[in-house]
Amino acid sequence: MKQVSLLGATGSIGLQTLEVLRLHKDEFSLYAMAFGKNIDKALPLIEEFNPAIIVVQDEMTKDKLEKEVNHSRIFSGSGGLIEASVADSVDVVVNAVMGSIGLPATLKAIEAKKSIAIANKETLVTAGHLVMDAARKHGVELLPVDSEHSAIYQCLNGESSKDISKLLITASGGSFRDKTRDQLKGVTVEDALNHPNWSMGAKITIDSASMMNKGLEVIEAHWLFGIPYDQIHVILHRESVIHSMVEFVDRSVMAQLGTPDMKVPIQYALTYPDRMELPITEQLNLEQIAALHFEKMDFERFPCLRMAYEAGREGGSMTTVLNAANEEAVQLFLEGRIDFLDIEYLIEKELSKHQVIHSPDLSTILSIDKRTREQVRSHLK
Numbered sequence: 001m002k003q004v005s006l007l008g009a010t011g012s013i014g015l016q017t018l019e020v021l022r023l024h025k026d027e028f029s030l031y032a033m034a035f036g037k038n039i040d041k042a043l044p045l046i047e048e049f050n051p052a053i054i055v056v057q058d059e060m061t062k063d064k065l066e067k068e069v070n071h072s073r074i075f076s077g078s079g080g081l082i083e084a085s086v087a088d089s090v091d092v093v094v095n096a097v098m099g100s101i102g103l104p105a106t107l108k109a110i111e112a113k114k115s116i117a118i119a120n121k122e123t124l125v126t127a128g129h130l131v132m133d134a135a136r137k138h139g140v141e142l143l144p145v146d147s148e149h150s151a152i153y154q155c156l157n158g159e160s161s162k163d164i165s166k167l168l169i170t171a172s173g174g175s176f177r178d179k180t181r182d183q184l185k186g187v188t189v190e191d192a193l194n195h196p197n198w199s200m201g202a203k204i205t206i207d208s209a210s211m212m213n214k215g216l217e218v219i220e221a222h223w224l225f226g227i228p229y230d231q232i233h234v235i236l237h238r239e240s241v242i243h244s245m246v247e248f249v250d251r252s253v254m255a256q257l258g259t260p261d262m263k264v265p266i267q268y269a270l271t272y273p274d275r276m277e278l279p280i281t282e283q284l285n286l287e288q289i290a291a292l293h294f295e296k297m298d299f300e301r302f303p304c305l306r307m308a309y310e311a312g313r314e315g316g317s318m319t320t321v322l323n324a325a326n327e328e329a330v331q332l333f334l335e336g337r338i339d340f341l342d343i344e345y346l347i348e349k350e351l352s353k354h355q356v357i358h359s360p361d362l363s364t365i366l367s368i369d370k371r372t373r374e375q376v377r378s379h380l381k
C-alpha cells in the first residue's frame with residue numbers, strides 16, 4: 001500500500017487524484033492532504049479519507065478548521081507543506097498546489113527521497129536548476145503529471161535523451177485562439193475561463209488563454225528532460241488529442257494520444273512503471289474525431305510564448321521573474337483589476353528591467369519572487 005501526500009487536494013488536479021485513489025483503494029491511501037482556505041470543499045474529503053496530516057494555507061484557516069474537526073495534526077503555511085511532504089510514512093508526494101509556493105516542499109521531499117508526482121509546473125519554472133540538482137544528488141526521479149510532459153515521458157519510455165532530436169509540445173490555443181490581438185481588447189474573465197478542451201483551475205486556464213501555459217511548459221520540459229530550448233517546439237493542435245511528441249535522431253516520431261482527461265497522467269505518475277485500468281476515463285474514438293489539425297505557432301500573436309523562450313534562454317533568475325510576474329498579473333486579472341492584455345505588458349516590464357543572477361540559491365529566488373510580485377502590484381497605484 002502506497003501512502004500518498006496530496007498537496008492541493010481541493011483543486012482540479014487534487015480532486016482528480018482523489019478519484020484515482022478511490023478507484024485503487026488496495027494500492028493507495030491518503031496519508032496527508034494540503035489545501036488553501038477552502039474549508040467547505042475540504043471537510044467532506046477529510047471525513048472520507050481521514051488523513052493523518054492536514055495542512056492549510058494560514059493560521060486563520062487553521063483556527064477555523066480546528067473548530068470544525070477534531071484533529072491533532074493540522075499544520076499551516078509553507079512549513080506545513082514541508083511537514084506533509086517529509087513525514088516518514090509518506091511514499092509519494094503529489095504536488096498539485098498552484099504557484100511557486102510549492103517550491104520549498106518539493107525540495108524537502110526530494111531530500112527525504114520521496115517519489116514525486118509533479119503537477120506544480122511553477123516550481124520548475126522558478127527554480128528548475130535547484131530542483132533538478134537536488135533530484136540528481138538524492139537519486140529521485142520526478143514523475144510528470146502535466147499532460148504534455150507525461151506524454152513525452154511515456155514516448156521516451158526510458159530512452160536516453162541523447163537520442164532525442166526534438167520535443168513537440170502541443171497547444172490547444174486556449175479560449176482566445178481564434179481572436180486577433182485587436183479582438184483581445186476588453187475580453188472578460190468569464191470569456192478567458194472558457195477553455196475549449198480542458199476543465200482546469202482558474203490560473204492555468206488564464207495561462208492557456210495567454211499562451212503563457214505553453215511557455216511555462218517549454219521551461220518545464222527543458223528541466224525535466226534536459227533538452228536545449230532550440231530542440232523544444234510548440235505546435236498548435238486544436239483537438240488536444242495528441243498530448244505531445246518526441247522526434248528521435250533517426251526521424252522516428254512517437255506521440256501519446258488520449259481523451260483530454262488528467263486522470264490518465266495522474267494515475268500513470270502514481271503507478272509508474274506499471275499501468276492500471278482506468279475505467280472512469282472515456283476511450284479515444286478516432287473515427288468520431290475524424291481529423292487532427294496542426295498549425296505553426298505565431299510568436300507575435302502570442303508574446304507570452306516568446307517571452308518564456310527568451311527568459312528560459314537567458315536562464316538564472318529570469319524565469320523566476322517570468323513566473324512571479326505572471327502569477328501576480330493573472331491574479332489581478334482574475335480580480336477584475338487589470339485587462340487581459342495588461343498581463344503580458346506587466347510581465348514584459350518586469351523582465352526588461354531585471355538584471356539576471358545566474359545559479360540563484362533558494363533564498364535569492366524567494367526574495368526575487370516576492371519583490372517581483374510587489375513591483376507588479378505597485379503599478380496599480
Ligand SMILES: NC(=O)C1=CN([C@@H]2O[C@H](COP(=O)(O)OP(=O)(O)OC[C@H]3O[C@@H](n4cnc5c(N)ncnc54)[C@H](OP(=O)(O)O)[C@@H]3O)[C@@H](O)[C@H]2O)C=CC1
Pocket residue numbers: 007008009010011012013014034035036037038039041055056057077096097098099101119120121122145146147198199200201202203204262
Ligand atoms: N488543472 C489541470 O488540469 C492541470 C494543472 N496543472 C498544474 O497543476 C497545479 C494545480 O493546478 P489546478 O489543480 O488547476 O489548480 P487549482 O487552483 O484548481 O487548485 C490549487 C490547489 O492548491 C491549493 N492551494 C493554493 N494555495 C495554497 C497554499 N498557499 N497552501 C496550500 N494549498 C494551496 C488550493 O486550495 P484552495 O482550494 O483552498 O484554494 C487548491 O487545492 C498548477 O501548477 C497547474 O499549472 C498542470 C496540468 C494540468
Ligand SMILES: CC(=O)[C@@H](O)[C@H](O)COP(=O)(O)O
Pocket residue numbers: 146147148170171172173174198204207208209213214262
Ligand atoms: C491539461 C494540461 O496539461 C494543460 O496544461 C493543458 O495543456 C492546457 O491546454 P493548452 O495550454 O494547450 O490550452
Ligand SMILES: [Mn+2]
Pocket residue numbers: 146147148217
Ligand atoms: Mn499541460
